Amino acid sequence: MTVLLSSYITERQHIVNKSLTSFVEQTNIPTTLKESMLYSLEAGGKRIRPVLMMASCESFGGDYNSVMTVALALEMIHTYSLIHDDLPAMDDDNFRRGKPTNHRKFDEATAILAGDGLLTLSFKAIASDPQLSAEQKSFLVRELAQASGPEGMVGGQILDLQAEHMETALHELEQIHRLKTGQLIKFAIISGAYIGGANKEQLQALESFADYTGLIFQVQDDILDVSGDEQLLGKPIGSDETNFKSTFPKLLGLSGAIEQKQMYVQKAKAALHSAGLENSLLDELTDYLSNRDY
Amino acid sequence: MTVLLSSYITERQHIVNKSLTSFVEQTNIPTTLKESMLYSLEAGGKRIRPVLMMASCESFGGDYNSVMTVALALEMIHTYSLIHDDLPAMDDDNFRRGKPTNHRKFDEATAILAGDGLLTLSFKAIASDPQLSAEQKSFLVRELAQASGPEGMVGGQILDLQAEHMETALHELEQIHRLKTGQLIKFAIISGAYIGGANKEQLQALESFADYTGLIFQVQDDILDVSGDEQLLGKPIGSDETNFKSTFPKLLGLSGAIEQKQMYVQKAKAALHSAGLENSLLDELTDYLSNRDY
Numbered sequence: 001m002t003v004l005l006s007s008y009i010t011e012r013q014h015i016v017n018k019s020l021t022s023f024v025e026q027t028n029i030p031t032t033l034k035e036s037m038l039y040s041l042e043a044g045g046k047r048i049r050p051v052l053m054m055a056s057c058e059s060f061g062g063d064y065n066s067v068m069t070v071a072l073a074l075e076m077i078h079t080y081s082l083i084h085d086d087l088p089a090m091d092d093d094n095f096r097r098g099k100p101t102n103h104r105k106f107d108e109a110t111a112i113l114a115g116d117g118l119l120t121l122s123f124k125a126i127a128s129d130p131q132l133s134a135e136q137k138s139f140l141v142r143e144l145a146q147a148s149g150p151e152g153m154v155g156g157q158i159l160d161l162q163a164e165h166m167e168t169a170l171h172e173l174e175q176i177h178r179l180k181t182g183q184l185i186k187f188a189i190i191s192g193a194y195i196g197g198a199n200k201e202q203l204q205a206l207e208s209f210a211d212y213t214g215l216i217f218q219v220q221d222d223i224l225d226v227s228g229d230e231q232l233l234g235k236p237i238g239s240d241e242t243n244f245k246s247t248f249p250k251l252l253g254l255s256g257a258i259e260q261k262q263m264y265v266q267k268a269k270a271a272l273h274s275a276g277l278e279n280s281l282l283d284e285l286t287d288y289l290s291n292r293d294y
Numbered sequence: 295m296t297v298l299l300s301s302y303i304t305e306r307q308h309i310v311n312k313s314l315t316s317f318v319e320q321t322n323i324p325t326t327l328k329e330s331m332l333y334s335l336e337a338g339g340k341r342i343r344p345v346l347m348m349a350s351c352e353s354f355g356g357d358y359n360s361v362m363t364v365a366l367a368l369e370m371i372h373t374y375s376l377i378h379d380d381l382p383a384m385d386d387d388n389f390r391r392g393k394p395t396n397h398r399k400f401d402e403a404t405a406i407l408a409g410d411g412l413l414t415l416s417f418k419a420i421a422s423d424p425q426l427s428a429e430q431k432s433f434l435v436r437e438l439a440q441a442s443g444p445e446g447m448v449g450g451q452i453l454d455l456q457a458e459h460m461e462t463a464l465h466e467l468e469q470i471h472r473l474k475t476g477q478l479i480k481f482a483i484i485s486g487a488y489i490g491g492a493n494k495e496q497l498q499a500l501e502s503f504a505d506y507t508g509l510i511f512q513v514q515d516d517i518l519d520v521s522g523d524e525q526l527l528g529k530p531i532g533s534d535e536t537n538f539k540s541t542f543p544k545l546l547g548l549s550g551a552i553e554q555k556q557m558y559v560q561k562a563k564a565a566l567h568s569a570g571l572e573n574s575l576l577d578e579l580t581d582y583l584s585n586r587d588y
Contacts, residue, residue: 029444033452037444084410089402108383112406113452116378117444119410123417124439127432134428138421141435145418150323150331150411158327158407 001291005284009051012064016050016071017042023072023125029117036106036114037121040079043097048217048289049074049184053192055281056206062196069129070140070191073122077148078184080118083111085157091243098234119148132195140191147183156180160245168246174215176246181221182214189213189282205275209282212268216290219261222247224294226254232294265290295585299578303345306358310344310365311336317366317419323411330400330408331415334373337391342511342583343368343478347486349575350500356490363423364434364485367416371442372478374412377405379451385537392528413442426489434485441477450474457540467540468509475515476508483507483576499569503576506562510584513555516541518588520548526588559584 020041024034050071054064086093086101087108093101103111126132126140146152156179163176189210193203224233225240226249240247248257268286272278314335318328344365348358380387380395381402387395397405420426420434440446450473457470483504487497518527519534520543534541542551562580566572 027445030449030452033444033449084406089406109455112378112383113448117448119413120439120443123435124443127436127439134432138428138431141417142421145414149414149418150327151321154407154411155324155327158324161403
């Protein structure tokens with residue numbers, strides 16, 4: 001990773017962290033619920049989705065500040081999905097990013113409500129953003145709800161649960177991850193470009209890039225779960241196997257998964273080229289996502 | 295209840311039931327998740343919120359069809375809140391409306407995801423409704439997210455859980471219910487009037503009516519839980535006491551709660567008078583909500 005990209009990411013992460021806290025602080029939410037929402041928001045994620053959204057916006061000449069509220073909304077939805085995924089009835093995880101999961105720190109009822117609260121607040125954030133026109137707000141709410149709802153991420157989550165203990169084919173695994181992880185990453189890229197001023201053709205060309213980027217992200221996640229550094233990841237290695245998850249390394253072996261990822265990277269870069277964005281920030285971010293170690 | 299009102303309610307309930315099913319049937323949602331969402335949507339609620347929204351729209355000369363999608367969205371949010379409230383970590387209820395609760399019929403993970411799915415789908419429904427302008431969509435998404443989110447219903451739910459086993463004062467109990475039940479009922483009335491063409495002054499005058507209507511609904515709920523008919527209610531009597539809930543009869547006694555409700559009815563009717571809607575459908579519905587036996 002270049003020094004320039006590294007400092008770009010760190011700076012953007014910092015801005016997102018500050019903005020998330022200040023956004024939620026300003027709301028009128030009962031104390032325990034607000035604490036629980038902030039606890040998970042402030043647990044120090046990589047902010048990959050907001051960073052991708054900003055980079056996508058900037059690649060089309062937009063100002064990253066113009067996507068800030070939408071980026072916060074997306075990160076709130078990502079965070080809610082982690083809180084609910086960690087619940088005893090789902091993956092039953094005790095730690096995330098080196099800290100107790102929300103229901104371990106608070107209790108299950110609070111964690112369920114904190115998730116519900118973050119999900120709902122994200123739509124209010126977009127619909128209240130004075131920087132966006134009414135047209136933009138309806139487009140973004142529709143696309144975000146589509147990406148994160150039962151036809152998107154929530155649908156992917158149930159398919160993922162159903163695939164536990166099952167043999168899955170590569171195309172089934174890809175379909176699960178297109179929904180479960182891919183849809184939010186796609187929304188980050190497409191909405192950033194949309195707000196940044198991309199035209200219809202450019203948005204269409206980005207669809208394929210966004211699709212492969214989601215898959216790259218997920219394969220790397222699976223690879224890190226078998227060969228990553230527990231300290232860096234903030235969670236135990238091997239949790240996918242313990243949870244009988246369908247993963248790329250399980251299906252293809254570790255070296256097969258790495259090859260598969262490299263194929264996705266090539267395809268993502270080709271799509272970026274078609275969109276006229278070779279050598280852009282998005283190009284550099286693709287390598288970063290593919291090679292990240294946490 | 296007049297024959298006219300009774301057939302109005304029945305007819306509207308029927309339309310809402312049909313539309314809810316057909317709306318969800320048309321989505322591209324993984325089978326089990328869709329079944330679980332439809333199971334709770336079709337469990338036969340009273341559809342009070344959609345009926346209020348339609349009546350409010352019609353009171354200002356609007357066509358009830360123009361609020362249909364928003365009414366479905368509101369009912370989806372109400373239904374999601376029931377699914378999550380019934381979970382073992384929350385009220386731990388096994389039956390609702392005479393049928394097993396969602397997590398008993400399916401499993402906890404599916405119930406959590408069905409709730410998340412319904413919540414998210416409701417915002418997509420509004421943002422995709424071709425009958426609404428972009429301005430109307432942003433207004434309605436913002437108001438619905440505010441009413442149902444951590445500053446509204448979800449906030450009320452955590453306060454309600456915290457109030458279990460506690461002594462609450464009347465103003466605290468009112469505050470819990472203003473958030474937990476009142477906000478969605480208020481949204482039904484205000485958004486119906488907004489789409490029906492009410493002007494700013496009329497919307498403002500309705501705020502107070504909507505506020506009291508929410509309280510009437512909740513006191514009657516509490517009253518039915520101590521003195522209602524289990525057959526009609528489809529759930530056991532006394533569950534509030536079993537769950538150590540704060541209720542109006544617990545605080546004021548049964549006759550005190552009835553008096554309190556009658557006071558709310560008087561205030562609601564006075565507010566309706568100020569809005570120029572005495573003798574309207576909303577006036578009749580106030581009596582219906584106050585006297586309903588299930």
